[in-house]
Amino acid sequence: MAMNEIEILKATPHLAREHWWGWEIPVYLFLGGLAAGIMILTSVRVLRDPEGERSETFRLLSWLAPLVLSIGMFALWLDLERRWDVPRFYLAFRPKAPMSWGAWILLAVYPLVALFALGELRGRWRDRLAPRLRAVADWADAPAIKRRLAWGNAAVGTLLGIYTGVLLSAMSARPLWSSAVLGPLFLTSGGSTAAALMLLFRVDERERRGLSKLDLGLICMEVALLGLFFLNLMTGSDTSQRAGGLLLGGPYTASFFGLVVFGGLAVPLFGEAREMRGHNGSRWFLPLLILIGGLALRWILVAAGQASSWNAL
């Protein structure tokens, strides 16, 4: 299948230059990663400290995941050529097709995240629910069930986060994306953008410190994975090196290093490390930079990937 794709693109160089994907796919990848990160972070908090007190804001943040994912899926749907054929995805499961995996993962996210988030509603929020939903929320809030839901939520969130990267790396016709690092890279980036988004809300001071610390670790991991991604490209074949060159000296260098490496990783890393040591900084500026960097990472990789091909550039 993959070889066919390469053969077709080699035989039709004009097709290899085509940019099929516009803004919709990067936006979907960003929001999908963001939702995955929120699912993982809210679940891990429950698993680490089941009896711990969580602020009302933190509990409500569980609802951000389905909201963000729905906006992302709308963008994905806009990109489809035959939009009304979507139900056909769910008439089969093809284990070798990333698209099929993605369709089913996206379907599994909603019931799980909804049950988990319902269980997180307490006090006045739960009182407002219809009686049947309140009964479901009571059931989902029972310790044993909550733990299972959190595990499921974290697992599906991880799959979703990795899948956003695998979706690109499955396209072997594009040498820039032909890297196993993309899955973990997008998962880590999803986690760090999720922590940044959560920091924009009024969580309590202890939660704020926890999220900042986690964000710091995730950004460090992201830097290491980006390093591996480039190492992999620049020590690969001539084609891989040409594809990597698009970001290292080529037309996408300034935008990638300006928005992703410097703005989205280096400055937030430096700023959050200083905040850890007790220096005051802006409460919204660094998280905003991380979010912009996360979106730019996907946007630029999608654009540059489509500019890379197995033909001489």
Added chain:
Amino acid sequence: MNDRRSESLQDPRREGAPLWNPYVAGVALGLVLLASFVVMGQGLGASGGIARILVTLLAPLMPEAIASNANFRNLLAEGNPLLHFLVFLGLGVLLGGYVGAMTGGRIRIQLERGPRMGRRGRIAYALIGGLVMGFAARLALGCTSGQALSGGATLAAGSWVFMMCVFAGGYAVAWFVRRQWI
């Protein structure tokens, strides 16, 4: 002494960490310029990035006016004018300034001005200076950073003459606008 006066008398250098030594900053800027040539194959510039942002904003609003200007028309002909090194360089300058303020413990919105200068006066002077500078930079197809820094680094004679003229002009005019700072 009224509040506004006492606030304006505060010397920013007395708050947070001391400012950078200008000579060290100059050497660092030279190294940034060197890195820019090595990585991007071109030098630094400021007004080019601003012109590109301006063209992007104005093209949908006044297409005829933009199309009638050869300089702006060329910027649009290249494709998306924003996808250029100079635009991201400008973004990096802002972020670098933020990092500098972070290390100096000076993160807050403030207007840098001398003790005798009101806010409005300072903004008016800055706007007038910026307009003259921006107009002249587009007239000459480049700004001080492009001509003096990038051109000077390549040892272009014209760039060095320009740089000397900049200093001479700066010293000559400084006396007339000294009230801004002293």
